[in-house]
Amino acid sequence: MLNSDQAELDLPPTHSESESVFSDCGGVHTGGVEDAGAVGLCAPSRMEPGEAVKKDLQHLSREERRRRRRATAKYRTAHATRERIRVEAFNMAFAELRKLLPTLPPDKKLSKIEILRLAICYISYLNHVLDV
Secondary structure: OOOHHHHHHOOOOOOOHHHHHOHHHOOOOOOOHHHHHHHOOOOOOOOOHHHHHHHHHOOOOHHHHHHHHHOOHHHHHHHHHHHHHHHHHHHHHHHHHHHHOOOOOOOOOOOHHHHHHHHHHHHHHHHHHHHO
16 A cells, blocks of 8 residues: 555646647747747647646556556545445444344344354254244
C-alpha cells in the first residue's frame, strides 16, 4: 500500500497551460492563440482537464494505471466504505446464526470460529435426529 508521500511521487508530471493547449503542435509556437488560428499554424486543442491526464497515463502498463487510480483519496474512501458495509453484513450474519444455536447460558458470547463449529455440530445433530 502506498503512503501519501509515495502517492505524490507517482503522479504524472503536470504540464503548463500553453503546453497542454498546443500539445498537437509538437512544441512549436510562435505567437498567441489568435495568431495560431489566423496564420494556420496550429489551432488550440479542445481537451478537457481529465483528457490531459488520460493521455499521460496511456503509456503506463495496465497494472501501473490501476495502482495510481487506487492511490487516490477518493478511491480509498470509497473502498473503506464498501469494506465497512461488508464487515457489518458479515457480523450481522454471524449474529443471526448465533441466535439459532442452543447454548448454556443462552447469552454466552462466542467467537466466530466457535459459532461455526457449534453450527456444524448442531446441523449434524439435527440430521441424526431426522434419520432416526
